[in-house]
Amino acid sequence: MIKGVIFDLDGVLVSTDEMHFAAWKLLAEELGITNFTKEDNKLQKGVSRMESLEVVLRKSDKLYSEAEKLAFAMRKNNYYIELLQDLTPDAVLADVIETLEMLRNRGIAIAVGSASKNTPMILEKTGLKPYIDQVSCGLDTTKSKPDPEVFIIAAEKINLPNEECLVVEDSAAGIVAAKAAHMKSLGVGPEYKQLGADYESLTLLSEVDWDKILQG
Numbered sequence: 230m231i232k233g234v235i236f237d238l239d240g241v242l243v244s245t246d247e248m249h250f251a252a253w254k255l256l257a258e259e260l261g262i263t264n265f266t267k268e269d270n271k272l273q274k275g276v277s278r279m280e281s282l283e284v285v286l287r288k289s290d291k292l293y294s295e296a297e298k299l300a301f302a303m304r305k306n307n308y309y310i311e312l313l314q315d316l317t318p319d320a321v322l323a324d325v326i327e328t329l330e331m332l333r334n335r336g337i338a339i340a341v342g343s344a345s346k347n348t349p350m351i352l353e354k355t356g357l358k359p360y361i362d363q364v365s366c367g368l369d370t371t372k373s374k375p376d377p378e379v380f381i382i383a384a385e386k387i388n389l390p391n392e393e394c395l396v397v398e399d400s401a402a403g404i405v406a407a408k409a410a411h412m413k414s415l416g417v418g419p420e421y422k423q424l425g426a427d428y429e430s431l432t433l434l435s436e437v438d439w440d441k442i443l444q445g
């Protein structure tokens with residue numbers, strides 16, 4: 230029986246993935262990398278900021294020190310935060326609010342499990358905060374997806390055993406993390422078929438067969 234749902238943020242609840250891409254693309258160009266593409270960006274989904282930077286630097290033949298890498302990651306985050314200033318409730322993906330309300334009405338605890346250290350700001354600016362019971366994000370963790378830490382902390386925060394939680398994810402790293410935490414998983418987004426989740430859906434979240442999924 231599923232009693233809690235842990236939602237990934239970027240690409241599941243909100244469309245911030247485009248802003249991540251724009252910020253990384255800008256940094257890449259400043260570093261002389263002109264061929265950073267959407268395909269490369271797919272490898273950054275769900276993984277930490279520093280791992281995402283490595284995806285960019287793989288396209289460069291230059292070697293950088295750890296200090297330089299930290300400065301690059303900070304620079305990208307500043308670009309990203311600048312873009313986040315324009316974030317409004319319009320960035321909330323279709324059907325998300327209806328789904329969160331439906332789950333709450335059914336007594337399901339709702340958590341966010343995101344690698345992003347910008348999660349609090351994103352929830353605030355999009356108006357999603359009142360719909361979420363607990364947040365576990367990059368500010369709480371020491372290891373990033375595919376490590377299950379972010380979801381284990383989310384389950385602890387909503388006071389549920391891992392086995393009673395469902396993870397909703399758009400990244401392969403997130404589905405691996407859910408499985409490692411012994412949680413059920415629902416794969417969504419454009420890559421949903423390739424994620425290896427227990428349940429898959431390309432349709433709107435409210436059209437998912439929640440009766441079946443919540444029965445676990």
Ligand code: B16
Pocket residue numbers: 237238239240249273274275276277278281306342343344345346347348367400
């Ligand atoms: P930040 P999620 C992830 O969010 C993004 O998918 C990933 O591309 C990003 O590198 C990571 O957050 C860290 O984000 O730089 O804002 O701390 O999909 O786990 O909600």
Ligand code: MG
Pocket residue numbers: 237238239240241274275398399400
């Ligand atoms: Mg995501």
